[in-house]
Amino acid sequence: MELRRLRYFVAVAEEGGFGKAAERLGVVQSAVSQQIRRLEHEWGVVLFERTTRRVGLSGAGERLLPEARAVLAAAERAARVAADITAGDEGVLRLATVHGADDRIDRVLGELAAGAPRLQVRLHRLPVARRLAAVRAGELDAAVVRAVPSAPGLELLPMWSDPLYVGLPESHPLAAGRELRLDQLARLPLRLPLPGDPCFHELITGALRAAGSRPVPGPPFADLRSTLTAIGSARAPSWTLFHEVRGVPSVPRVAVRPLTGLAVTTSLAVRPGPPGPALRQLLRSLRAVEGVDVR
Structure with missing residues (x-):
């Protein structure tokens, strides 16, 4: 008919x-x-x-x-x-985000909601490898990834970079410096986050190798605050490395110093080619909030 x-x-x-x-x-x-x-x-x-x-x-x-x-x-x-x-005013945006995402993601999504109120956003929490595989397969429109240097078959659009911080005992001589370098810390036992975030793990170990050293294994890393508390109370000195998510923590007997020469980049992983309507709206919101010139 x-x-x-x-x-x-x-x-x-x-x-x-x-x-x-x-x-x-x-x-x-x-x-x-x-x-x-x-x-x-x-x-x-x-x-x-x-x-x-x-x-x-x-x-x-x-x-x-x-x-x-x-x-x-x-x-x-x-x-x-x-x-x-x-x-791009209506439809569905399928987006995977990082665990422990900071409020910049919230601001971008808020801008998206204001600019395209009828566009549905479906957020997914997946390990980084599954995030990237889902984008490749077309199951997701985009994925937020952190410290990923490359993703075969995908484009990585850098959104922002964050400085890294060192947490070490405030009584240690290195705490007297305003900034620290990896080569200064190479002989101090490192409480390295477990490879649950393999990209961040590889970023640190790769940077240490590039500095001509290998990390001295320290006590296990729990969550950040527990690890910093342990660093401040332990008899044997150790250190850890982290990037700011929601402010630099303040823990008794722990000095936090910026690390020079290394940063962690957060990117948006997308399929190559022109973006679809929903993704165009996300990129427009990202430009409006962060001033990021992507595509």
Whole structure:
């Protein structure tokens, strides 16, 4: 069934004749008559009672007119939704984020909600390898990743970089410095975060190797605050490394110093090529909030 025939049916019913319906539709009268006959044949009913003086709806036509209007209205709604999706104003954005994301992600999503209030955002929490695999497979539109140097088959759009900080006993001689370098810390036992975040783990170990040293294994790393507390209370000195998420923590007997020469970059992993409508909205929000010129 063609929507055009339904439009002709509704126009004839509302105008009360084929000639006026043709004028309204901008076509010749014979085209309207032909399409109505085809619709009647398709449905197996007579839609109009025709006389030399007037054209009126038949009983079947009266019953079917509301249904035809409902179908046309639904088609118009679908067209509007499709246009909104194409513009990025509606649809679904499937986004994976990092664990312990800072408020910059919240600000970007807030800007996105304000600029495209009908766009649904579905957040996913996945390990980094699964995040990247889901983007490659088209299961996600984008993924926020941290300390990932490369991702075969994907583009990494840098969003921001964060400095790294060293936590060590405030009684240690190195705590007297305002900034620290990796080579200064190479002989001090390192409470290195476990490879649950393999990219951050590799960033640190790779930087130590580049500095000509290997990390001296220290006691295990728990969460950041517990680890800093242990560093401040332990008899044997050790250190750890972290990046700021929601402020630099203050822990008794622990000195926190910036690390020079190394930072952690947070990127948006996307498939190559022009971004889809929902992703375009996300990139627009990212530019508005962070001033990041991506794509």
